[in-house]
Amino acid sequence: MNTTQTIFVVFFAIFWGAVFSVQGRWKMFQPILSFPHIRHRFFFSFLLLDVVPILFFAWTFFRLTETPGETWLQISAGILPAFAIFAFYRLWMGIVECNPSYFYQSDDKQNPDLKNIEPTVQSLNLGHRFKIWNFLFSALYLAIAIAGPYLR
Numbered sequence: 001m002n003t004t005q006t007i008f009v010v011f012f013a014i015f016w017g018a019v020f021s022v023q024g025r026w027k028m029f030q031p032i033l034s035f036p037h038i039r040h041r042f043f044f045s046f047l048l049l050d051v052v053p054i055l056f057f058a059w060t061f062f063r064l065t066e067t068p069g070e071t072w073l074q075i076s077a078g079i080l081p082a083f084a085i086f087a088f089y090r091l092w093m094g095i096v097e098c099n100p101s102y103f104y105q106s107d108d109k110q111n112p113d114l115k116n117i118e119p120t121v122q123s124l125n126l127g128h129r130f131k132i133w134n135f136l137f138s139a140l141y142l143a144i145a146i147a148g149p150y151l152r
């Protein structure tokens with residue numbers, strides 16, 4: 001990578017990370033795809049927040065280099081492993097959802113000092129039946145991440 005590409009990569013990563021820090025509030029990637037509105041939001045989020053930024057990144061990176069073939073392999077090998085962070089996040093969610101009372105108190109047992117500052121099992125709605133989706137998406141993201149380095 002040349003200096004311009006390096007600067008672009010660092011800032012693109014920082015800015016992308018900053019945007020994704022709010023995804024939890026909006027539940028952009030809720031993996032409960034059996035409901036149409038959630039499915040719409042998931043695929044829209046995937047397209048606009050995963051695919052489009054990668055395409056933009058690739059286009060910009062190509063414009064900042066002289067050898068497109070090697071650049072494409074560098075981009076793929078560099079971006080795909082980064083998806084592992086989503087795998088670890090989904091794995092975390094799946095494990096927490098399998099035993100929520102180990103990680104969060106229930107409304108009726110919450111320490112009074114923690115009221116209004118600590119979420120509860122009920123406020124996070126951790127008793128739902130769709131927790132398996134987090135494990136499936138975790139495995140999918142991890143498979144994508146592992147495939148990346150093999151492109152080089």
